[in-house]
Amino acid sequence: MTMRLALPIAGLLIMGAGWGGNLTLAKLAIGAGASPFGLAFFEAAGSALLLLLVGLAQGRLPSVDRRQLLFYLLSGASGITIPNVVIFHVAHFLSVGLLSLLLTLVPLVTYAISLLLRIERFAWIRVVGLLIGMAGVALIIAPPGSLPRPGLVGWVLLGFSATAMFAVQNVYIARAWPDGSDAVALSCGTLIFGALLLLPFILGIGGNIGFAPPWRIVHWAAAIMALVNALMTVIFIELVRRRGPVFTSQTAYLITIAGVLWGIVLLHERHSLWIWTAMLLMCLGVALVSRQPRLAAAR
Numbered sequence: 001m002t003m004r005l006a007l008p009i010a011g012l013l014i015m016g017a018g019w020g021g022n023l024t025l026a027k028l029a030i031g032a033g034a035s036p037f038g039l040a041f042f043e044a045a046g047s048a049l050l051l052l053l054v055g056l057a058q059g060r061l062p063s064v065d066r067r068q069l070l071f072y073l074l075s076g077a078s079g080i081t082i083p084n085v086v087i088f089h090v091a092h093f094l095s096v097g098l099l100s101l102l103l104t105l106v107p108l109v110t111y112a113i114s115l116l117l118r119i120e121r122f123a124w125i126r127v128v129g130l131l132i133g134m135a136g137v138a139l140i141i142a143p144p145g146s147l148p149r150p151g152l153v154g155w156v157l158l159g160f161s162a163t164a165m166f167a168v169q170n171v172y173i174a175r176a177w178p179d180g181s182d183a184v185a186l187s188c189g190t191l192i193f194g195a196l197l198l199l200p201f202i203l204g205i206g207g208n209i210g211f212a213p214p215w216r217i218v219h220w221a222a223a224i225m226a227l228v229n230a231l232m233t234v235i236f237i238e239l240v241r242r243r244g245p246v247f248t249s250q251t252a253y254l255i256t257i258a259g260v261l262w263g264i265v266l267l268h269e270r271h272s273l274w275i276w277t278a279m280l281l282m283c284l285g286v287a288l289v290s291r292q293p294r295l296a297a298a299r
Contacts, residue, residue, distance in 0.1 A: 008243050011235045016254025018228045020100055023255070024262040026088050027096045029221035036088035037205065039222060041198040044080050046226025047233060048191035051184055060182045062189035067178055072189035073197075074176070079169030080194025083162035090162075093155045095148065095269045100259025101140065102159040104282040106252035108133040109167035111289045119174060119244075129288025136281035139274050146274035163252075170248065173240045183238040191233060253283045 022043075029039055055061045062068065091099055108130050114120035137160075140146055141153050178186070215223075239248040256279060263269040 008239055008247070011239050012248075012251045012254055015232050015235055015251040016258045018232045019103075019251070020255045020258025021262055022225045022228050022232075023087075023091070023099050023259045024096050024266055025221040025225050027091050027099070027263075027267065029218045029225075030088060030091045032217045032221075034088075034218045034222070036085050036091075037198055037201045039088050039218075039225075040081070040084040041195055041202050042222045043084065043225045043229050044076075044191050044195035044198065046223065047230035048188055048195055050227065050230040051188035051191065051234070055184055055188055058184070060184045062185045062192070063178075063181070068181070068186075068189060071176055071178055071186065072193040074172055075169055075186075075190040076192070076194035077197055078165050078172060080191065081197040083165040083169075084194075085198070086158060086162040086165075090155045090159045093152060094159065095271075096263035096267060097260040097269050097271055098140075098147075098156070098275065099159065100256040100263070101275065101279055101282065102156070102163050103166070103252045103259075104256045104279070104286060105133065105137065105160060105163040106166045106170070107250055107286045107289055108282075109164050110170045113167055113171045114174075117171065117175070119171065126289045129285040131285075132288065133282050133285025136278040136285060139278035139281065143274045146272055146278070148272075166252075170240060173237060174244060177241055183234050183241065187230075187233045187237050190237070191230075250286060253286045256283065 026039060030036065052061070062072070087099060087102075094102075111120060111126055112130060115122060115126075120126075141156055147153065147156070236248060236251070260269075260271070260279070
């Protein structure tokens, strides 16, 4: 394996383990009383602060021209503000393993959107992968015994809306990447705007996480999530720029695998045979969708 291929694959693995772990931390924080808005805000704001310090040290600060500001706004809304609030909200009702499974749809939706926008070429093998992935979704929501208890289908469907927003961000980054931009600077700007969009909700309906000592599980979870998310966001945006949205969105099934394992090891979660089968089908679907090379994306 050449270094050119090894580094992107390593990036996918790191993002899978990191963001899969963050889902476990989010589950713990929400269970301990954290507000979804507050947790989403402090994850984004903490990550932004860390990247801002890196940018100050390296002279890689976010640009403030009109095009860059629009990029921060749309990328932050579609990839941070909306989906994170949704994910953290449904975390109160769904297991970490199931939350992770929701994210497996990101590459499939990314391909569907990219196909419509002609960023990716049509290929039957990818269509088959998309259909297999949808079959996996059906196994989650259709069989009576697939979910741990009745009444969770609505929360699963709400969680799927977050995966759709992550896919929108994938495609938007590939289409709207400002020429000559730096991944750290763009990541920082995206996180800043993602946090700013959440600020009115924090001020209006509450959910602030005070960080005065003594720290409890909510504070430690939010701090670690911010640290992990800062690194993952840089890797994610750089991989989208270098390898395209569909390749990068493959991290979704690695997040799934890592999240399921984190949930089993740390939270002693158990899943039905329907869920395990759905995970296999969805991962197979992602593998097929990711087979073909992409068309050159507009930059």
